[in-house]
Amino acid sequence: MENIKNLIFDLGNVILNIDTKLSEKAFAQYGMTNFSELYTLAAQNELFDRLEVGCITEKEFYDEFRRVTGCKLPDKTLEECWDALIMDFPTARIDMLKRLKAEGKYRTFILSNTNIIHYRFYTALLKRVHGVDGLESLVEHAYFSHEIGLKKPNRDIFDYVVEHSHIKPEESIFIDDNEANIKAANTLGFNTIFLKDNNMENLKF
Numbered sequence: 001m002e003n004i005k006n007l008i009f010d011l012g013n014v015i016l017n018i019d020t021k022l023s024e025k026a027f028a029q030y031g032m033t034n035f036s037e038l039y040t041l042a043a044q045n046e047l048f049d050r051l052e053v054g055c056i057t058e059k060e061f062y063d064e065f066r067r068v069t070g071c072k073l074p075d076k077t078l079e080e081c082w083d084a085l086i087m088d089f090p091t092a093r094i095d096m097l098k099r100l101k102a103e104g105k106y107r108t109f110i111l112s113n114t115n116i117i118h119y120r121f122y123t124a125l126l127k128r129v130h131g132v133d134g135l136e137s138l139v140e141h142a143y144f145s146h147e148i149g150l151k152k153p154n155r156d157i158f159d160y161v162v163e164h165s166h167i168k169p170e171e172s173i174f175i176d177d178n179e180a181n182i183k184a185a186n187t188l189g190f191n192t193i194f195l196k197d198n199n200m201e202n203l204k205f
Helices: 020-029 034-042 047-052 058-071 077-084 091-103 114-129 155-165 179-187
Strands: 004-011 087-089 108-111 141-144 172-176 191-194
Touching: 020 034, 020 077, 020 172, 020 191, 047 058, 047 155, 058 114, 077 108, 087 114, 091 108, 091 114, 108 155, 172 179, 179 191
Parallel strands: 004 108, 004 172, 108 141, 172 191
Antiparallel strands: none
């Protein structure tokens, strides 16, 4: 760790607990018991990709989701079901980010594939439960895919972070729970931690 100057954290199941089965359960309450199939259909249509890089609005997302899947649910219900996968920010993880920023030993960043719908929900959750005004306040900079128009595991998003923050991959640790993202970062020279079991609390910085 002697040459490490930067820590780059993914969000889902690294800082924020999520579970897609909760969205599946939420949709099932409205008779959509095949959410996994619907999700796959929409994914094949690159609908979620377009939302994650900010290419479409929320309204366009809901309209296209209904068209692709054949569901008739209104926007608000789709929003609630889609947000249901967001669980909580464990206090220990929020405290860790606060400590790391205060100590100043490492420059800290968040790099997340996310979307405006979820962003709005978990930002409100963070404020309500922890009194924190956005993830942006907990790190030097937070890079969200829907804001910068790029997403992992594509090389261009890592290049963007390197150029924007003036960091060196070999002096950085990237922490993520997605193997494809980890492999992409490794290829570009980043040190990585593949967080397989949502065990962020076990990491010591």
